[in-house]
Amino acid sequence: MILATKLHFKYGSPSYPSEQDIQSIYLSGEGLEGFYPKEQVYDMLVRGKVIRVNIYPYPLLEEMTSYKGEKYVRSMPNESRHDNLLNLPRV
Template sequence: MQATKIRMKPGRSSSDELTEIDSIYLTGCQQVGYYKKEDIHNYLIGRPGNIQVNIYPYPNIVPATSSRGEKYVRSTPDSSLKDNLLNLPRT
């Protein structure tokens, strides 16, 4: 599966914080569409490596938890200056 775009929380459209992502658009799955970041987090706990960001070098998306206990996702680090998820188109 690939993440192709993101939707930020209301009022946070220009944020560069991963925790401000509301949902992520996934392709290559049975139900193409937006999925809440918490649902993707839970899915990836048992299925690491199943979702990649649709930006070269196509890093994996991995589950993470903030210091406040909020579930979110991020991509594996590469040479880009910010997380590749935040470089996806926003809707």
């Protein structure tokens, strides 16, 4: 099983200095160990990899595309009010 365990964020841009965006996700399991860019994680999901968030109830990650065509991932919705992925520790 592959688990997403930590997040690395990119903060702000000149236009939106307080905005935060996931830059990379730490993956562990099945030979993976380290930070991977969110676009690479997206591609892994498209190729059929199963990745879960390391927070109970361990929701699956799913690939998404923004209205601008940007690749990103999120955890599948569950009874939590917030995306479980965003509750992972930040480094």
